[in-house]
Amino acid sequence: MQRRALALFSGGLDSILAVKVIQQQGIDVLAINFTSPFFGCSPILDGEPVAAQYARRYAIPFRSIPLGAEFIEMLRHPRHGYGSALNPCIDCKTFMLRCAGALMQELQADFVITGEVVGQRPMSQRQDTLRLIERDCGIAGLLLRPLSAKYMKVTIPEAEGWVNREQLPAIKGRGRKDQMRLAAELGVDEYPAPGGGCLLTEESYIPKVKDLLEHQVVPVIRDFDLLRTGRHFRLSETCKAVVGRDSSDNEKILAAIAAGESTLRWLDGASPLVLLVGEPSEADLLQAGRILLRYTKAAKGEAACVSLQVDGRRSEISVLNNLQEDELERFRI
Numbered sequence: 001m002q003r004r005a006l007a008l009f010s011g012g013l014d015s016i017l018a019v020k021v022i023q024q025q026g027i028d029v030l031a032i033n034f035t036s037p038f039f040g041c042s043p044i045l046d047g048e049p050v051a052a053q054y055a056r057r058y059a060i061p062f063r064s065i066p067l068g069a070e071f072i073e074m075l076r077h078p079r080h081g082y083g084s085a086l087n088p089c090i091d092c093k094t095f096m097l098r099c100a101g102a103l104m105q106e107l108q109a110d111f112v113i114t115g116e117v118v119g120q121r122p123m124s125q126r127q128d129t130l131r132l133i134e135r136d137c138g139i140a141g142l143l144l145r146p147l148s149a150k151y152m153k154v155t156i157p158e159a160e161g162w163v164n165r166e167q168l169p170a171i172k173g174r175g176r177k178d179q180m181r182l183a184a185e186l187g188v189d190e191y192p193a194p195g196g197g198c199l200l201t202e203e204s205y206i207p208k209v210k211d212l213l214e215h216q217v218v219p220v221i222r223d224f225d226l227l228r229t230g231r232h233f234r235l236s237e238t239c240k241a242v243v244g245r246d247s248s249d250n251e252k253i254l255a256a257i258a259a260g261e262s263t264l265r266w267l268d269g270a271s272p273l274v275l276l277v278g279e280p281s282e283a284d285l286l287q288a289g290r291i292l293l294r295y296t297k298a299a300k301g302e303a304a305c306v307s308l309q310v311d312g313r314r315s316e317i318s319v320l321n322n323l324q325e326d327e328l329e330r331f332r333i
Contacts, residue, residue, distance in 0.1 A: 003162045004028040005144070006100050006109045009062070010040070011051030013179055013191040014115030014147060019060050020186045021146045022113055025163055030107060031060045034096050036067045037224035038199045050192060058188065065103075068221065071095060075200075076213055080132075086209055087200040089124035090133060097137035104139070111142040111157045117179075118148040118172040127151070147171045147179075199228070208232050211240070211333045215278070223277070226256055230272075233291055233331040239278035240333070241288040243295060249273075260311060264288055266296045267305045267316070287331070289319030294328055 005022055009015045009031035019029050033040055033051040040051060055062035074095050078088030093116075100112045116125050123129065130152070134140050141156045144163065149155070150170040158165040171178045176194065183191065199205045208227040211234060212219050229252045231243040244250040250273040257263060257275060262285070264274040274292045276284065289306045298304040298321045306319045 002026065002028055003110045003157070004030065004108060005157075006103060006107060006112045007031045007060075008096055008100060008112070008114045009033050009051055009055065009060070010115070010197065011049075011054040011192060012115065012194070012197070013176075013183060013188070014117060014120075016054060016058060016060075016115070016188055016191055017179060017182055017186065018113050018115035018146050020058065020188060021168060021182075022144075022163065023060075024186075025167065027162065029060065029113070030109065031055050031062045032100055032103070033062065033064045034067050034099060035064055036071055037221060037227070039197055040064075054191065057190065065099070066221075067095075067099070072219060072221070072224070083123045083201070085201045085203075086206045087123075087198055089121070090129055093124055094133050094137050097133065097139060097143065101137065101139040101142075104142075110162065111144055111155070112139055113144045113146055115147060116145045118145075118151045120172075120174055208333050215240070222256055222258070226253075226275075226277070229253060229256075230275075232333040233288075233328075234333050235276075235284040235287050235331060236281065239276055239280040239284040241284075241291055241331075242275045242277060243291060244272040244274070262308060262310045264292050264309075265307045266292060266298055267307050269297050271296050285317065286319060289317060290321070290323040291328065291331065293319060293321040294323045 005027055007015065007019045007029050019031060023029050040049065052062055052064065074091055075088060078091040080090040083089050097112065116130065118125060118127055118130065134143050137143065144155045144157050145152065146168050148171055149165060149168045151172055154165065157163040169182055205227065212223055215237065216223060226242055230245055230249045233241045235241055242253060244253050253273050253275045262276040262280055265271045272292065272295050274288055276288055285308065292306060293304055301322055303318045303320050306317050308315050308317055
């Protein structure tokens with residue numbers, strides 16, 4: 001009877017190697033790529049996610065699955081806290097493994113594998129945290145980390161003979177030489193450069209996430225997706241402005257507008273699109289108009305006509321183009 005494993009798959013070298021090592025033992029592997037607004041969302045030049053490209057290159061069956069509202073709730077209240085930034089690595093990995101475990105019956109899988117390496121990451125891949133994650137993920141015993149399995153207790157797949165433990169590598173630590181050597185042996189000749197890949201560790205992105213979590217009671221995936229687009233300004237406790245940087249941003253903002261939300265444009269020339277998220281007051285509208293004009297060629301110190309649109313209804317407001325740079329920075333998130 002051929003066994004099947006589900007692999008948590010990022011498209012990085014470690015996840016590729018974990019899959020190939022298990023495939024070598026005659027096991028069918030399905031790569032699962034969980035995505036969120038923070039990771040797994042970066043396209044390559046042809047618009048295809050990195051993980052999908054590398055799965056295809058190495059003939060790995062692949063499925064992409066977006067994480068939803070429960071993932072956002074975990075981000076708000078991680079049981080084990082955050083890393084050096086806003087990254088809840090332990091809870092995030094536990095969450096994804098729980099999701100994989102929930103898919104096992106539907107996808108007729110016998111166990112789950114990951115590309116984790118003991119000692120590679122300071123928060124989520126220490127021996128103690130790896131054991132903690134296994135304890136809490138709901139599939140203890142059916143979770144195999146093939147690259148470092150020899151440094152961990154024997155799992156059910158090994159004990160039952162589905163996987164030959166002796167044929168697994170013994171990799172640990174932060175270096176990459178062992179992985180690169182194994183890659184050459186397995187014919188893995190192309191892979192992404194190492195990197196965190198999570199926006200929750202990027203300095204420019206973290207303040208936007210914190211602002212969203214502080215001001216929005218029930219944020220949805222769209223709200224986090226918007227954080228990757230445009231410039232963001234906090235106008236009041238109930239409203240923020242998202243200002244497009246270029247035509248691409250304008251198109252993304254246009255596609256993201258929800259019912260009842262307001263947009264602004266300058267009428268007399270090239271203009272960014274401004275989206276007001278929340279409940280704008282009249283003062284917020286005027287402030288957003290001033291910020292908008294700062295990114296146009298409207299005459300300084302003079303009033304300009306700005307188009308206001310809500311649910312297809314358009315009106316015009318007069319806004320004085322007098323915003324100073326220091327004032328602009330006070331609003332910037």
